[in-house]
Amino acid sequence: MDLLIRGSELFDGTGAPPKPGMDVAVKDGRIAAVDQNLAVTAARSIDASGLALMPGIIDSHTHFDAQITWDPSVRPSPALGVSTVVIGNCGFTIAPCRAKDRDLVMRNLTQVEGMSMDAMKAGIDWSFESFPQYLGMLQKRGVVPNVACFLGHSSIRTFAMGADATTRAANSGEIAAMAKIVKDGMTAGAVGFATSTAPQHNGWGGQPMPSRLADDTELRALVKAMASSGRGIFMLTKGNVTDVPYLESIAAETGRPIMIAALLHNPTNPDGTFKDLRQIAAARTRGRELWGQVSCCPLTMDFTLQSPYPVEGFDAWQPLMKLGPDDLRRRLADRNFRQAVRDELARPAGVRLFNGEWDKIEVT
Ligand SMILES: [Zn+2]
Known part of the structure; x- marks a missing residue:
């Protein structure tokens, strides 16, 4: 032995x-x-x-895409028993990326994933442009855990459309360019294609993350591009705007498995996640390989009022997300703004990250 x-x-x-x-x-x-x-x-x-x-834990939902370029051991995961990490989840990654778009990509990650701009500026190794070059770089430098990497829709969209990626639907030429990136990425070794349609996924200044602007034509084209490799998982964080029957139709059309995140229990919509899981189970009986990604512990978040992830989906909060610290402070003190938030909280919503459960908020 x-x-x-x-x-x-x-x-x-x-x-x-x-x-x-x-x-x-x-x-x-x-x-x-x-x-x-x-x-x-x-x-x-x-x-x-x-x-x-014990066997190593496979962490199927991480956002190590930036960190792994300066910290090949992706601390602290290995010390917690993780031996395989999946990166590129939700379509938030740093590859592909043109030199001119680096700031845009980093700013988006500060917002949606709460990463430090200073850490990313000091740390990210940008010696790649395409997705295959990114994978090649990781392979050459070496990584401590096993790494499986999704192609990230938002990065691909920014690569194909520049700043327009956060403002409009793609035209047929842009969709074809994105589909080519997906195909090349699968050939290079990606494990699939990841996206997000969740309303709380916003980038710099409150602009939606690029993938949220994709229409049905674009989404299906890109999943098909992935499927043309004969393998790959379609991963998406669906939020409350995409439903399971729609995803089942994509699974039926492409024959590929779909990983549906993030199915977190929400006490203000107690049946919401269970309904999703029932629909997923029903789809599986029809031969569609849908997976519901659930969590083994409650989701907690550290946030500041400068970057208040739990309330960024609120209509009333949208104007505040473009403000600098001084203007923000004034608006937070504004009675009309405060009342608008209360009014919005009082209206029923499908699944909202924060529903006025003030007892769960701890000010530190
Ligand atoms: Zn994610």
């Missing part, structure tokens, strides 16, 4: 109770034997008594 891990408390990853005092033997990169007191010798042996052993 190449490796013998002795005497651990073994979690096998099936959900079964852990077994104490287990040995695991590895040969040629694969588990060769699992038992108590294995009678084998190995080139390398690790005493794991008093420790737990």
Whole structure:
């Protein structure tokens, strides 16, 4: 054997109770034997008594696309047991990107993912332009966990349309250019194509993230471009504007699996996520491979009033998202603005990130 891990408390990853005092033997990169007191010798042996052993966690929803260019170990994930990360989720990534669009792309990530502009400016290695060059760069530099990378719709849109990506639908020439990027990206090794139609996904100055401007023609064209490779997952964060039957129609048309995020329980719409999951289950009985991405713990957010993600979907908040700190402070104190937010909260909404649950907000 190449490796013998002795005497651990073994979690096998099936959900079964852990077994104490287990040995695991590895040969040629694969588990060769699992038992108590294995009678084998190995080139390398690790005493794991008093420790737990488990399969690596696959983190299917990360946004390490920028960080991984300066931190190949994508801290803190490996220390938490993660051995595979999926990046490019929601279509928010940094590749492809032209030199002239770098600021635009970074500013969008500060808003939608709460990343520090200073950290990104100091850290991002921009020695790529295309998506295949980005993957090549990661491969050349090396990464600690396994990395699977989605093609990101918003980045592709910005690459094909420039600043117009956040303001309008694409024309047929632009859709063809995007489809080519998707095809080339699949050839280069992407695991699929990711997008977002969630209203709370806004970029710099409150402008919608580019993917939100895509119409049905564009979305179907790009998923088809992915499917033409014969593989790939279509991932989307759907928000409350896209429904499961629509996604089922795309799965039926392309024959590809669809990962639907982020199905988070919301107490003000207690059946919302369960309805989505029931529709997903029904679609699966019809042979469409739809997956609902749920979370094992409640979603929490750190935010500031300069970048208040939970309320950015509010109509009343839109004018504030373009303001600098001084103007913002004045508007936050404005009674009309405050009343407009209260009025909006009082109106029923489908699924809203924040629904006036003030008891859940902690000011620090
Ligand atoms: Zn995401």
